Amino acid sequence: MECLITSTLFLFGLVFGSFFNVVGKRVPQGESIVYLPSHCKSCKNRLRPLDLIPVLSYVLCKGECRRCQAKVSPLYPVMEGICGLSFALVYLKHGWSAEMLMGLLFVSLLVIASVSDIAYRLIPDKVTLPALALFLILRLLIHPTQPYWMYLLAMAVGFGMFFLLTVLSRGGVGGGDIKLYAAVGLFLGLPLLALSIFLSALLGALFGVILMLFCGAGRKTQVPFGPFIAAGSLLAYLEGDAIIGWYLHMFF
Numbered sequence: 016m017e018c019l020i021t022s023t024l025f026l027f028g029l030v031f032g033s034f035f036n037v038v039g040k041r042v043p044q045g046e047s048i049v050y051l052p053s054h055c056k057s058c059k060n061r062l063r064p065l066d067l068i069p070v071l072s073y074v075l076c077k078g079e080c081r082r083c084q085a086k087v088s089p090l091y092p093v094m095e096g097i098c099g100l101s102f103a104l105v106y107l108k109h110g111w112s113a114e115m116l117m118g119l120l121f122v123s124l125l126v127i128a129s130v131s132d133i134a135y136r137l138i139p140d141k142v143t144l145p146a147l148a149l150f151l152i153l154r155l156l157i158h159p160t161q162p163y164w165m166y167l168l169a170m171a172v173g174f175g176m177f178f179l180l181t182v183l184s185r186g187g188v189g190g191g192d193i194k195l196y197a198a199v200g201l202f203l204g205l206p207l208l209a210l211s212i213f214l215s216a217l218l219g220a221l222f223g224v225i226l227m228l229f230c231g232a233g234r235k236t237q238v239p240f241g242p243f244i245a246a247g248s249l250l251a252y253l254e255g256d257a258i259i260g261w262y263l264h265m266f267f
């Protein structure tokens with residue numbers, strides 16, 4: 016039974032991931048996510064149901080449009096896969112519960128924010144502000160491990176720290192990052208927020224070093240930070256307790 020629910024959530028995650036790709040690409044452009052059918056960006060050919068199967072369509076068509084052979088970004092199947100896997104992992108962590116539903120919403124926010132940030136270097140308010148409002152209400156009702164005010168405090172810390180960083184770096188950190196961190200704080204609470212910031216910075220720095228060593232990127236190369244916030248937050252959320260436990264065991 017457990018296995019059946021996990022695989023079902025994985026499949027749901029793939030399908031939702033496909034939808035979040037559309038949301039993340041279209042919302043910053045002000046396009047409708049409902050009324051505009053999916054189409055190839057090059058030849059405007061409307062995609063058929065067979066082209067819309069998450070991950071599989073991409074693999075079967077070798078990453079090309081069926082009609083004009085234009086390259087399709089690998090971002091689509093990668094995000095679908097990550098979303099499917101994350102949905103399954105959230106279920107395995109929390110079982111069938113209110114916190115699981117919150118976890119799925121959290122993953123959704125992270126995926127959409129990453130897609131927008133990779134595509135346009137921005138995380139739209141139309142995504143972060145409704146998520147913040149929703150998490151504020153839901154956290155009031157669902158706060159399994161910490162009192163409500165700890166989540167509020169974490170939201171303020173996430174917002175404050177990155178607001179300060181934005182001022183100090185004179186725009187090096189984007190406004191979308193600040194609001195995303197406020198939502199992450201509100202969702203994770205304080206200890207895991209601290210871990211998520213550490214992990215995001217670590218992953219971002221590692222990626223930067225790899226880019227410089229192997230791709231000849233310079234110091235001025237701009238890399239969107241949103242996907243690293245997402246990866247660090249997801250890691251802190253799913254494995255944070257284990258990571259903190261391991262750290263304490265190693266050094267104390």
Ligand SMILES: [Zn+2]
Pocket residue numbers: 055056057058059060080081082083084085
């Ligand atoms: Zn095409």
